[in-house]
Amino acid sequence: MSKSANKIRFTIYAIAFIPFILLLATGVILLKYHTGAPLESTVMGWNAHYWFSFHKLTAVLSILLILLHLFVKTDWVKNLLLSKLKARFKASNIILFIVFIICSLTALCSWLIFDGANIAELLRGIHNKLGLLLIVMFVIHLWNYRKVIVSHCKELK
Template sequence: MIQLRDNTRFFIYTIAFLPFILLLSSGVIMLYYHTGAPKEALIIARDGYFWLAFHKTVSMVCTPFILLHLFVKTNWVKNYFLFKLKGKFKTSNIVLFLAYFICLFTAIGSWLVFRDNDIVSQLKGLHNKIGILLIFIFCIHVWNYWTVIFNQIKRLGCKLR
């Protein structure tokens, strides 16, 4: 098991948080275009082509951070695959884990693997639906761990003085 100091883990989580928020936000914006709005329509002074490129770029930045987050949680991941998870937030953590990887693989499939328009369209549709679930589950994840996050911020603040 990997043992990192609380400050190091918190730093990793904080670094991973911003790109993930940008990913989720751009995903919400992309839903507007996926529902039939023309790519030329502007949101925050940018068109759909910009937002798609932004969403893809942020996803490439975000994925290593999420994997690093899971790397820090090696014991959790091991117990996940051995069906030995315990804890108060087990279900929401499992759903978050699955939703993220389904989103990741449907995006990779529609972006890089398949060229058939029907398959790509189905993958994008699944990606959109799972993405919405991912947003809600991520919010629940942050809510569940808010006390831990807040206490870590307080501890770091005291150490910085």
């Protein structure tokens, strides 16, 4: 792959990383409200309404950018899912992908489809637990690919 193609890929990954980190951080902050704190109480000057709005915004951005991340790696993803790839981190990548999809779907369904219904609360509870698992899987993903990430950073010089 050419140096310019690597720069484009790495730029996409770096841009996708920022809102995803914000998404994970706001998710952790929102756990305060999901565990019973009053919605008017504040964290860093914002109450639950602001944090929920910011979390939704970063979620939409993250989903779009993660899909772009996967699109850039279309052949790799296809080979991974079709078991044609003997990837070293195949299991953790598949788990990360599944957790991400289910976490996103439970959030989107509770927010867009079932908002106000009893099932929305159940979906948010599932989403909260999967969100914590997603954080763990994301850290594992970064750890697994740390040498590749460092290598890409060195290539950019």
